[in-house]
Amino acid sequence: MIKGENKMNAQRNQYLTMYLGAAVLIAAGFLMGPPIESIKQLWILIKSQPILLTDYFAISSVGTALINSGLMMILVISIARISKCEVNGIFIASTYIVGGFSLFGKNLYNVISIILGVYLYSLIKKEKFSKHAALANFGTSLAPLVSQVTFGMNLPPVLALILANVCGLTIGFVLPPLAGNCASFHKGFSIYNGGFTTGFIGLVFMSLFRLLGYNHTSVSVLTDKTDIRLMVFLFAYFFLLIVTGYLYSRKSLKEYVRILSYSGKPGTDFVALEGFGSAMVNMGVMGISAVAFALLCKAPLNGPVVGAIFTVVGFSALANNLTNSVPVVIGIVLATLVGKGSMATTGAMITALFATTLAPVAGHYGIIPGIMAGFLHVVLVSNLAYLHGWMNLYNNGFAGGFVAGIMVPLLEAFRKKK
Numbered sequence: 001m002i003k004g005e006n007k008m009n010a011q012r013n014q015y016l017t018m019y020l021g022a023a024v025l026i027a028a029g030f031l032m033g034p035p036i037e038s039i040k041q042l043w044i045l046i047k048s049q050p051i052l053l054t055d056y057f058a059i060s061s062v063g064t065a066l067i068n069s070g071l072m073m074i075l076v077i078s079i080a081r082i083s084k085c086e087v088n089g090i091f092i093a094s095t096y097i098v099g100g101f102s103l104f105g106k107n108l109y110n111v112i113s114i115i116l117g118v119y120l121y122s123l124i125k126k127e128k129f130s131k132h133a134a135l136a137n138f139g140t141s142l143a144p145l146v147s148q149v150t151f152g153m154n155l156p157p158v159l160a161l162i163l164a165n166v167c168g169l170t171i172g173f174v175l176p177p178l179a180g181n182c183a184s185f186h187k188g189f190s191i192y193n194g195g196f197t198t199g200f201i202g203l204v205f206m207s208l209f210r211l212l213g214y215n216h217t218s219v220s221v222l223t224d225k226t227d228i229r230l231m232v233f234l235f236a237y238f239f240l241l242i243v244t245g246y247l248y249s250r251k252s253l254k255e256y257v258r259i260l261s262y263s264g265k266p267g268t269d270f271v272a273l274e275g276f277g278s279a280m281v282n283m284g285v286m287g288i289s290a291v292a293f294a295l296l297c298k299a300p301l302n303g304p305v306v307g308a309i310f311t312v313v314g315f316s317a318l319a320n321n322l323t324n325s326v327p328v329v330i331g332i333v334l335a336t337l338v339g340k341g342s343m344a345t346t347g348a349m350i351t352a353l354f355a356t357t358l359a360p361v362a363g364h365y366g367i368i369p370g371i372m373a374g375f376l377h378v379v380l381v382s383n384l385a386y387l388h389g390w391m392n393l394y395n396n397g398f399a400g401g402f403v404a405g406i407m408v409p410l411l412e413a414f415r416k417k418k
Contacts (some may be wrong), residue, residue, distance in 0.1 A: 013278050013305040014087040017244060018077050018095060025070030025099065026241070028233050033063030042068060042108070049152040050105040051144045051216065052390040053346065056302035057103070057223040060403070062230055065103045065303055069310075072102040072111070076137050079115065085130040089279065089318035094137035094194075096283075096314025097394075100307035101141075101153065105393045110150075111141035112201035113165040116173020132176050134274035138194025139175045142168075142202055148391060153214050171201055188266025189364070191319045192357040195397015202388030218390045222346050223302040230301055231291070238287030238313070245280030252277035256285070263363030264319035271317055279317040286316040286325070290353055293329070299349035308353035315356070324363030325356040331374020339378070351381055356397030358403055365411045376403050 031039060041064040045056055056065035076098050085091055098106060122129045126168035129136075149155070149164035175197060182197040190196060209215070245252045255278030259270055270279040290309040291301070297303055312320060332352040333343060341348055353375045362370020381399035385392075392398055 010276070011087055013248075015077065015081055017248070017276075018087065018092070019074065021241075022070045022073035022077065022099065024237060025066050025073065025251025027070075028237075029063040029066030029068075029070065031063070032066065032227070032229055032335040037061075037065040038067055045107045046109045047151055048107075048112075049144070049148055049219075050107070051148060051219050052385060052393065052395060053104060053217050053221045053222060053304050054144075055104050057303040058221050062227050063276075068107060069099045069102040070284065071108060072106060073099040075108070075111075076115075076133075079136075080130070080133045083128070083130040083133050083275075085133045086088050087271070087276070089271045090134045091270065092279070093191075093314040093318035094134040096317075097311045098137050100310030100314070101143075101393050103132055103307040103310075104303035106140055106143045106308075107147075110146040111116070111140040113146060113168025114139045114142065114172040118168040119172070120169065121173045121176050124271055126312075129296050135176060135179055135194065136172060138192075138394075139172055139198060139394055141195055141198040141397070142171050142205075144393060145202060145205060145391040148216065148389075150218065153209075167205065171198070174201065182401065186401045187406050187408050189360045189404040190357050190397065190400035191264070191315055191360060192354070192394055192400055195357075195392065195394025196401030197318075198394060199384070199388055199392050199398030199401070202392040203409070204411065206357075206387065206389035206391065216389060218385065222300075222304070224300050224346075226295075226301040230306070231295070231341070232305065234291050234301070234309070235288060238284045240289070241280050241284030241287065241313075243284075244275040245282075245284065246276075248280060249275055249277030251275075251302060252281050256281040260321050260323050261319060262319075262324075264324045265364045268319045268360075269317075270319075282321060283313045283316040285322065286320060287288050287313040289322060292404075293352075294349055297343035297349060300346065302346060304346055304350050305353070308350040320356050320359050321363075324359040324385060325360040327367045327370030328355050328358050328374040328377070329353075331355075331371040331376075332378055333374075334371065335375040335378035347382075351378060351396060354394075355381075355400065357397055359398035361404060361407060361411075365415070369411055371408055 041060040044060045077165050115136045118132050146164045146168045150160050179197045183193045255274040290312050332355050336348050358373040361373040385395045
């Protein structure tokens with residue numbers, strides 16, 4: 001009985017920590033702009049067509065985008081708590097990826113029908129929604145599709161609203177059975193499997209839209225400057241994660257050192273393996289490292305870049321650490337230089353950060369395969385977004401699935417038997 005009570009208390013404290021993390025984002029948003037004006041601008045985000053790349057910093061403000069991010073995190077945390085989800089690595093990853101992409105694609109309107117679609121699937125299958133809650137969060141990768149049908153196809157308003165949300169429900173409903181089969185393709189070595197799965201779903205929808213005569217192109221609405229206040233806030237936020245982790249468990253720093261030894265291969269969950277506190281420390285370290293890397297490369301801290309940083313932070317509760325992520329990033333930098341590109345651009349920077357979806361390849365097979373994975377990722381990623389019409393926000397997850405699917409069988413074939 002006491003053990004059960006202790007577990008309940010731990011879960012309660014962990015949920016409270018997650019809520020506080022979201023609340024800090026909202027508070028920062030209010031401090032970075034007139035509060036009333038920032039709230040009013042949320043409507044701008046809701047009625048936007050946020051296909052890749054639409055920077056919420058650019059179409060509204062930094063403050064509004066942060067408020068939207070915090071509210072979205074509170075939404076998915078609340079749904080998970082009502083559903084009695086366990087706070088584990090994949091739940092934290094799915095929450096922070098929602099928060100990150102709420103800086104350039106997700107809003108309080110376009111995610112609801114997708115989450116409801118997953119809930120409908122769980123009802124029909126008579127399964128607990130808690131089993132699929134994290135996947136529902138990942139499924140909101142296709143939130144721009146809902147917005148595009150609602151606002152971007154010149155349909156009568158009522159028809160557009162109905163069709164858009166039917167599409168959202170359909171996406172959510174088909175996501176759970178497809179996700180497992182997609183994971184088998186790359187054997188779990190791309191940790192953004194939700195993006196790989198939604199890439200195929202988006203491909204089907206976009207093909208249908210093109211058949212019916214609807215098409216659209218990529219968007220590039222970006223902020224090209226870094227708000228110093230935002231930079232200071234990000235460093236403070238991620239340092240606060242480290243402090244929180246230490247306060248949660250005084251052993252967290254020692255446990256963090258052990259986290260660095262994990263490969264991140266399928267089945268890794270730092271919360272389960274080393275504890276909530278040490279996972280928070282790893283998240284903070286990865287966040288500070290990612291911000292420092294962006295600044296070192298002189299990339300702007302705009303919506304997509306900060307969203308990518310928050311995604312890396314979230315998955316640092318699940319599989320990412322410095323030792324398995326750095327080789328992949330090196331591969332991205334090398335490929336960018338070979339292609340005569342610049343790491344100072346938004347596209348190159350978010351590719352480098354999101355490519356850490358392939359961190360398990362480096363962690364499990366070694367530094368050289370990790371560098372090769374990053375290099376191949378650059379080659380593929382820019383050529384796949386057309387397939388889903390730039391509506392899958394996790395396009396790097398889509399590309400990462402193909403890279404892992406190609407490399408893992410080859411690495412296994414030539415790996416020395418122990």
